[in-house]
Every structure is written in structure tokens, then in C-alpha cells.
Amino acid sequence: MTGHFLERVRREVLLLDGSMGALLQNRGLPAGYAPDLWNLENPAAIEAVHREYVDAGSDVILTNTFGASRLRLAEYGAEGRLAEINRAAVEIARRAAGTRAYVAGDIGPLGTTLAPFGELPFDDAVAIFAEQARALAQAGADLIVIETMFDLLELRAALIGARDAAPNLPLVASMTFTTDGLTDTGTDPETAAAALETLADVIAVNCSTGPDAMTAVVEKMARTTRRPIGVQPNAGLPVQREGRTVFPLSAEEVAAFGTGFVEAGATLVGGCCGTTPDYIRLLRKTIGGRPASPRAVPGGVKITSRMKTVRIGPGFPFLKIGEKINPTGKKAFAEAIREGRMDMIVAEARKQYEHGAHALDVNVGVPMTPEAENMARAVTAVQNIVDLPLVIDSANVDALEAGLKVYPGRALVNSVNAEEEKLERVLPLVKRYGASVLGLVSGDEIPEKAADRLRNAEKILKRALGMGIALDQIVFDVLALPVSAMQDGSRETIETVRLVGRELGAATSAGVSNVSFGLPNRPLIHNTFLALAIGAGLDAGIVNPYDEGMHRAVEGASLFSGRDPGCRRFIEIHQAKAEERKKPAAEAGTPKSTRDRIFEAVVEGERESIQALVRQGLAEGLDPFAVFLDAMTPAIRHLGELFGARKKFIPHLIAAAETMRKGVEILSPLMESAGIVEKKGTIVMATVKGDVHDIGKNICCLMLRNYGFAVIDLGKNVPCEAILDAAAKHRADLIGLSALMTTTMMQMKIVRDAVKEKGLPYKIMIGGAVTTPEFAREIGVDGHGKDVGDVTGVAERLVEEARGAGKR
């Protein structure tokens, strides 16, 4: 084959081959047998298939090694023959290709999921992929194709492993998307392209769907990256016919999409499952050798999560990076990290997300703690609950790397500066993991003058470019200095924004909270600085997303800095706010009495205020019985009526019940000291033997107590004997039983039968998710409560019946 593969695929359309498995099955490969083993056992069949594709016009043929990794070969006990199998595959392909086609070493997924989402550690995956890539490269493959990947993290591990093993070979990274345009793990085509462009030479889509769904994927990828784009559709979505998997689209139907693929930006086109040399022959006729279509790709530095991409640079929205996941100066936060707890990190992540952060900085640096381990856990925990891109922030290189290993997207590494040691340690990480990086424009010391900061930026950039890290992977941190201590230096910070933008054409960022140390009214200082810096061209900031003023400053400054074309975003935000302001305020009305406020607090479930209100009422001279009987009890009954009318619902009842309980805590000692508190009746409540679900029963107990019953709660998993003993001991009127499972509900019958057999006087009511009135009738109990809103009425009726019948 003449010419370097990468040079050619950048300028003209090259044809890949089609499927291998089906053609081998036609040549006698048994269903379920590993095709990779045929490289050794039936090389002639493999070579014949390759020849068919080369004759049909394939410019690139893939070796028969899709499953020839150690992990996949182990399924057939052939892992010890890995080198032999991969070498044979390349040799066979080379014999068929001659000088007419490139030989691509083919690598497929490992058939397992990588940690932290699965079990296989990232480093193990890298080593497994490297082992196969090394075998393919040593055997003379011209390039490596890693294909049919649905997990970004696994593909990143494969690319890192392949790059380790074959540093000079072009790498093609191909993901598989479902018909909804996402991978199985939720990655969209733009994010796949942005996350992979720093690791792969060609980015592609293959398998899973037919050609129709793939055109849009190609378009989106081609609009995101300048890398060449590849596409290999199946011959349609498969169907089962007479026990065989059939791909329904003909060669003509698939080839009809060829021109569309090329116009969308693809230059490497072939087929996947169900396609044959006929398909390639027709594609060759349609698009073979065509020049690459022109593509418009916006600039800016990209960072991504697994599911989302953001850009940093002129013309893009100012990027707000949340600063709150950082233990500096936060005792409780640092303590949580010291204890290995991620709850505060998760809470801050969610809160910043809800307050409009576009990306999150993650810093877990606490002295005397395992920072690398904590970073991996924090990055995992945060990406479980928000889809924002992350900025992995540490002075510890091991912690940076630990974070990068569990992060499927393209992170922003925070940070490198112009110090030799930093450059030597951080930039190789950025290169290896395909990240973007924040470059602090400091060196051994922080320069005051913008010109000196620019020199540091130039040094970082030069070193990065020399390592193959591109300008669009670097954001320069212009060093926001405390204006209280360094007023001249702070002015120079703004000048640095202008200078770095103008001289290097690079994106800039700043840690905004630094500017205000030592001064009052810090938010005003942050936001003034932000407005000035955005005006000078600042593209991103590490900011406090909880400060509404910050959002307003960014919105306003964006109008004057080319970041909000047509002022559309500003108008949208402020129109929505104006609508909000138009809503009528709550009625002022006449002042309410404390009794009324207690009534309302119970109805509204105001747990926080009820005890203060009760105390206030008592201080005003209200009688404790009056508070209980004339304010709280009517409130809970009123709520019951609203519940009956479907105006309030179970959560309202529970909130009110808990509120009343808190109020009664204050009243009880006073009522008891004033005289006997008459109870409506005595109820023994239990979740039956074998069942561990008891929250529903607990809530029923609370409701019943609020209604004036004496309730003896026996808890969960309670045997029949214990229930009967308690009922006898407390002279119960009623036994309430709860069960949530079909396997435990029959315990209710056991209790009922024991009561009947022994001629005991207790009424029995049952409840729980699996119980029904029919079941209650069937087992012969006296009542069924369908939910917590029902239980008080059923109890009142049954106790009345029990007492009316003179059973006590």
C-alpha cells in the first residue's frame, strides 16, 4: 500500500472490509467456536476471506483477532497462545493484502466492565490491551483498530495500552451507539469524539445499528473533532429467522448511504455485522477514493464527563467551575475525608450542580490521609451523581493519576506550572490520559508583571507541544492575587488575560476567590474582578456557584465579551425571573392567634416550629389540654378529612403526625401531672415473624398515639407467642399486625388462629403492602387498614366494638 495511512485518510476516502464471522461460518466455522483459533487451525479460510475483501476494493483489512485478548482467549483455554494467534493473524492478512491494502490489527472489548463501574482494575485492562497490541505490532500491523466499544473508560484503557505497546502506529477508536444515538453507557457522539481525540488518530462508529442511524453520529463527531472519522454499519438491525441471526439490508441499501457518510465527514468507510465483499464492492464504486469533505470544527479547549462536553474559549459561554469540593479551611469537610466519608463531597457536588456550575473542581488534599485513594473514591462518587465534567485538583501527582484512572471522560488536570519538576511530572500524565490541563503562569515564584507571566505560559506551552499536547488541551490560569496585598499584581492579572489571549491564542481561567483575602464584602470583590476579567477575555473561573451575584456578574459581563450572541441567554434568564416576581405574595391578613398557628403548624407539618409555638401558647396562658384537644387534635382530624377528599396525601399525614408528636412531647408531662390522661384503648402492634419491614407499622403507631390510643409497639420479626404475651400483659383491646411480603403474611393467620383457639378477647386488624380486605376476610381477622390514613378509623371502630361487646 502506498502512502502513510494517516495522511491518506485525512484527505481521501479509504474503504475498510466487512464482517468476518459470517463468512467463516460459511466456510465451516462451528457456531460458538472462537474464530480467533482459526488463525492457527484454518489459516487458508481466513486468508480467503481477506482476499475476497481486498479484491472487492478494501484499502484496509482487519485481522481476525477481535477476541484475541488474554481475557477472551481464556474462555477457550487459549490465553497461552495469544502471541502466536495474533502473529499468525497479521501474517495471514499480510499475505492477502500484499501491497494492495493496509493491515489493521483488530482489538475488541474484553467482555467485562472496568472498575469502578465493574470489576476489572484499569491498570489490568491497560496491560491486557497492551499485550495484544504488542503482539499485533510486532507481527507488522500497519495500524491498530479498537472497535465495538460501548464504554468510554474501557476504550480509553485500550488506547493507552495500545499506545504503550505500539507508540508509532496509528490508532483507530471505534464506539458502538444504539438507535437513540448514545452508547450503552450514555455517551453521546460529541462527547466520545471530544474524549477520544487526544488519544486516538481516527474516531469511528461501528456495529449495533444500521447505516441510517449512523449518519447523524458521523455528523456530530465530525463537527466536534478535526480527527478523521470512520463508520462501519451493520447491514441493518438483526432479526431472527429460522433460528439464525439475519441482517436485513442488501448491499445496495447499505451502499446508498455511502455518499451521505462522506458528506457528513467520514473518510474511513466499511461494514460490520452482516456485510460481505459485495457491500464493500458497491461502496467502492460509490465513494472509493473521493476527497474528504470540508469540515467546520469550532475551537476551544474541550473537557468532558462520560455524558457531557463543555468548551472553554472565546465565543463560548464563560465556564463556571465549582470550587466547593475542597477541604481547605473547612474543618468538617476535612474530617469527613479523614474518616473516608464521601457524603459531604457528594452533597457539595449536587448542590453546586443545582446552583448552575458547569464543571466541578475536586480537591481532597488533607494532610496525613491517603490522597490518591481518596481522589479515586471522590471522583467515582461525584460522577455517580452528576454528569458534569471534572477538574482533578491536586499537588500530588499520584492523586492526579488515581483520579484519571477512574474517570471515563476528558478531565481538566489542575495543575502544572513552569517549574521544571512540575513540567516533568504532570505533563506526561496529561499526555498519557489524554486530559486537558490548567497551566498556572507561575514558576519558582509568582511574577508580578504580566509579561513575566506570559513567559511562563510560553514555557509551559512549548514543553507541552513538544510532548504532543495541543494548544487546545491547555487553559492558562492567570493567577488571581489578593488585591488587599498585591494591588499592582492584581491589575497585572487582568493584563495577563489580554496578553495570553492575544499572544498565544490560548484559553484562560482564574481562581476567583483568591482576589478578596483580607477584605470585607468578599463577594463584591469577586464579582467586580470577574466582570473586569471577563471583559478582558477570561474564559473560565473557579468560582462559588452559591453566590447569586456571581451568576449575575457573569451574565452581564458576557454581554460585552462576545459570549452571549443577541443577548439571548441574558433575556431568557431575566424574563423567567420577571415572571417569578409577578407571582402574588402570600396574603398578609390579620394576625393569627397562637392556637391557630399551632393548628396550622400541625396541618402543614411544620416540625421545626411546633415546639416553640406550644411553649409560646403555654406562656400566654393556654391550658395544655386545650392545646392538645382544641388545636392539635382538630388539626389532625381536619387533615384526615382533607386526606379523605384527596386534597392531602400520605406524606402530609406523616409530616403532621410527626409534628404533633413533637408538640405532645412538651404537653405530656404537664397533662400527666395535671391528672389522669384517659386513653381511647390499648393496641399491641407488631410486624410479624420473618418480616423486617416495619416503617409502615411504625407510622401507624405514631398516628394511633396522636389519636389518643395507648400503643405497645413490639417491633419487627415478632413471633406469635410474644404478641399474645404482650396483649395479655397490657390488657389490649386490639392487636395490629403488619407484613410486607407474601412469604410472611401467613403469619397473620397463625396469630388469628391462636387467638381464636385460646378464646382470647382481642380484636385483630392487619395491614401492609401485600394485604387486602379479601385476605383479611379469608383469614378471619376483624379489620384491614389499607394505609396509614385508614388505620385510625379502623382502630376506633374495632376498639369501640371490643369495648361495646364487654370483652374486657
Place this chain on the structure above:
Amino acid sequence: MPIRSLAGAVVLRNIPFTIDEKKVLREMRIPKAGSLAELDSAALSRDIKKAIDLAYSLIQGQACYRTFRITEVRPDTIVIEGSGTLLAGSNMVKLLADCDCATLMACHIGGALPARVEALSAENLAEAFYLERVGTWMADYMADQVDRVVESEIVKNGYERTFRYACGYGDWALSHQPELLRLVEAEKIGLKAMPESHIMIPRMAVSAVIGWKRKEAA
């Protein structure tokens, strides 16, 4: 496309999630309101938000699933390569009669949320209840996430999926739970069934089967 779950159980940990306010409100049987902001009670809205925020720090979604070839359809049982007794009942036969494979799955949201519900029950039942409802919805959510992955594998191989049929529903008795968990290697995600009651521990877990239905039969 190789069926990766035929070779052995696939284990998923740290399943990413979001908690949808609307779904939580439905789980609490509050109709109509699409978000907490639409609730008529500020206190209730605040309390449910607090439960959702707490749930974010407690949930750790984990799952495992495994696919088995169906080898025989009997009048009352579907026989798979791993078991001749698990997939029993007339509903099951109706569900899987036209299928070539069945994927068994189990998932849970971790033990931290149920433990917090337990602890809160002693202090504040309202908070315990809200958190319990969030957890219950999220167990279903995790099942939906696994469902999506399994469905994708089914479609890629030329089949259609059946609906997800959970153990303990219809005539598929809960007594099959231990065998189901054994077949999907649920011990890898720390999930087990209690003796006698067969309740899954940690609570807030789902176990189910999904069939691979031949398209021509569908």
C-alpha cells in the same frame, strides 16, 4: 455481536443515577405535582428535598445479570441451561415460550440507605418515611438501568425483549429467590435472601427475568 452475559455474570457497580422529584412524588402517592416546587406545603417540599439530598450520599447502585439459553418449554416450567426449576408458573411459560434466552438480574441500592431509614425510624418517622420512599423508587430505578443495558444486548442480537418479570409477582413464588440469586452470582454484589421469608438483604433490591423473544414470533 457476542452475548457477553452468556459467558458469565456481568457485575455493575457504582451505577450513575439521578433522583427524579416527580418519580419520588409518585412513589409517595402524591398525584399531579411534577416537582417539589409545585407542592402546596413548603415544609413538606423542604423535607422531601432533604431526603433526596441525603439519598444522594447514601445510594450505591450495584447489579449483576446473566443470560441463559432456554433449552425446553414445559407446560409449567421454562428450562434454562442453569436450572430446570427456577422459571416456574403459567405466567412464566406464557412470557418466555417464544424466547431463545432469558436474562436473570438482581440489583440493589446498597445497605447505607436502608440502615439510615432504620436509624431515623427511632428519631423522626417522617424523615424515615421520605427516605424510605426515595430508596424504594431508586431500587426500581436501578433495575431500569440494568434493564436498558440488557435490552441493548437483546436488540443487538436480533431479538425483542419481554417485559421485566420480578420474582414474587404473579405465580412466580418468592421461594425461587435463593436460586435466582445463586445463578446471577449475587454474592458478588453482597446481595442475599433471608431464610424462610426470602426477603433480599440489603432491602430495596429487585430480582427479575427478561426474555429474548424471537422477532419473527413477536
